[in-house]
Amino acid sequence: MWIIFGLAAIGATLLNLTVFMMEKDYKLPMAIALSLTALTLCAEYSLINMWVEAEDWAALKDVVPGMSRALWFLTIAAIFLNLLPIFLENIRQKRFSSDKKQSD
Numbered sequence: 001m002w003i004i005f006g007l008a009a010i011g012a013t014l015l016n017l018t019v020f021m022m023e024k025d026y027k028l029p030m031a032i033a034l035s036l037t038a039l040t041l042c043a044e045y046s047l048i049n050m051w052v053e054a055e056d057w058a059a060l061k062d063v064v065p066g067m068s069r070a071l072w073f074l075t076i077a078a079i080f081l082n083l084l085p086i087f088l089e090n091i092r093q094k095r096f097s098s099d100k101k102q103s104d
Helices: 002-021 027-052 056-101
Strands: none
Touching: 002 027, 002 056, 027 056
């Protein structure tokens, strides 16, 4: 399940960036992408919980160290990429207002 949520989160992030480049309202795709990122983390945590309940220590030792680093990296990247349009919009507004002041 976490793979489905993860792929959907990546798709929603790409949609967020695309909608922003088309200069349309990007806030809903951003919220969806961040929500899917959170659901991915919850699904991964549930999988780990199932392994603990089954006492599958080999699976935990094999998967958790690498997956932990990957989840940290991907979550930070998702947050950055989904917040990027906010920062770019602020830069765009500042540039537009300074250009407008210079033309007056």
